Amino acid sequence: RESALEQADEEEEQKLSENKVKQKKRVSQATTKKRVINSSTGGTTKQQKAKTLDDETINRRTVFVGNLPVSCTAQALKSLFKEYGQIKSIRFRSLIPAEDTLSKKLAAIKHKLHPNAKFVNAYVVFKEECDAVKALKENGTEIASGFHIRVDIASKNSLHDNKRSIFLGNLPYDITDDAVREHFSVCGDIVAVRVVRDRKTGLGKGFGYVLFGNTDAVHLALKLNESVLLGRKVRVKRCGEMWKTASQSRNPKNRVNTALKNKMCSDSFVGEKAVPAKKKKTKSKGLKTIPRNKAGKNK
Numbered sequence: 381r382e383s384a385l386e387q388a389d390e391e392e393e394q395k396l397s398e399n400k401v402k403q404k405k406r407v408s409q410a411t412t413k414k415r416v417i418n419s420s421t422g423g424t425t426k427q428q429k430a431k432t433l434d435d436e437t438i439n440r441r442t443v444f445v446g447n448l449p450v451s452c453t454a455q456a457l458k459s460l461f462k463e464y465g466q467i468k469s470i471r472f473r474s475l476i477p478a479e480d481t482l483s484k485k486l487a488a489i490k491h492k493l494h495p496n497a498k499f500v501n502a503y504v505v506f507k508e509e510c511d512a513v514k515a516l517k518e519n520g521t522e523i524a525s526g527f528h529i530r531v532d533i534a535s536k537n538s539l540h541d542n543k544r545s546i547f548l549g550n551l552p553y554d555i556t557d558d559a560v561r562e563h564f565s566v567c568g569d570i571v572a573v574r575v576v577r578d579r580k581t582g583l584g585k586g587f588g589y590v591l592f593g594n595t596d597a598v599h600l601a602l603k604l605n606e607s608v609l610l611g612r613k614v615r616v617k618r619c620g621e622m623w624k625t626a627s628q629s630r631n632p633k634n635r636v637n638t639a640l641k642n643k644m645c646s647d648s649f650v651g652e653k654a655v656p657a658k659k660k661k662t663k664s665k666g667l668k669t670i671p672r673n674k675a676g677k678n679k
């Protein structure tokens with residue numbers, strides 16, 4: 381019996397030691413996995429940062445060319461900008477295919493664009509950053525009849541002067557950039573016009589911006605508030621100016637609309653895409669508790 385008990389004790393001790401060894405292995409495996417995950421995430425973070433820096437470097441030597449006619453070709457753009465430096469690539473954007481089944485790339489290759497499409501945008505990538513800056517001289521050039529192009533650096537860090545800009549509201553959806561330019565040309569020198577458009581249809585979203593050469597032109601443009609453009613009364617405000625009226629401030633529903641308008645006013649002029657303003661979530665009102673004395677009276 382004693383030998384049997386001793387043997388049982390030895391077996392228990394052996395099992396305990398084996399379990400301890402297994403537990404140590406599991407802990408070591410878990411720590412190695414964590415190290416691998418941390419090293420991989422650290423590597424991906426570094427790669428993402430490097431990619432962001434590379435993209436920003438490319439954007440600084442890239443110019444955005446807006447309001448081009450649909451018939452414009454890469455060769456025509458190359459001949460326009462080649463005097464400023466070596467061009468690495470040209471790519472067209474805002475293409476609307478003639479059919480839903482066609483991709484934008486295939487539509488551009490086959491020249492099968494929607495019949496209502498009137499203009500396209502493009503990006504011209506230069507070899508040197510200084511060449512892209514020189515190319516800004518072509519801003520406002522009439523490349524074809526009724527098509528004054530808008531040329532700007534594609535970098536997100538490009539600055540814009542709100543003091544020389546106006547925000548336009550209640551624009552017709554089918555309006556062209558040149559129609560806006562013509563309407564406000566009486567105010568002074570226009571540097572650029574941007575009508576914010578839907579990416580899928582190419583139609584305007586009802587608002588846009590005009591950048592003038594000086595602040596005096598802005599003062600004159602503000603006098604055209606409520607002036608009729610293609611059958612609609614256009615609202616003209618300074619960029620960043622608050623939209624406030626006495627009646628709107630009293631009505632809570634109108635406060636949300638005012639906030640959206642202010643968001644659009646403060647939106648940057650630079651760039652092709654317009655990010656729609658997100659509607660603020662309204663908190664659901666809880667049920668009102670009725671006092672006991674009132675509840676008794678109601679009964």
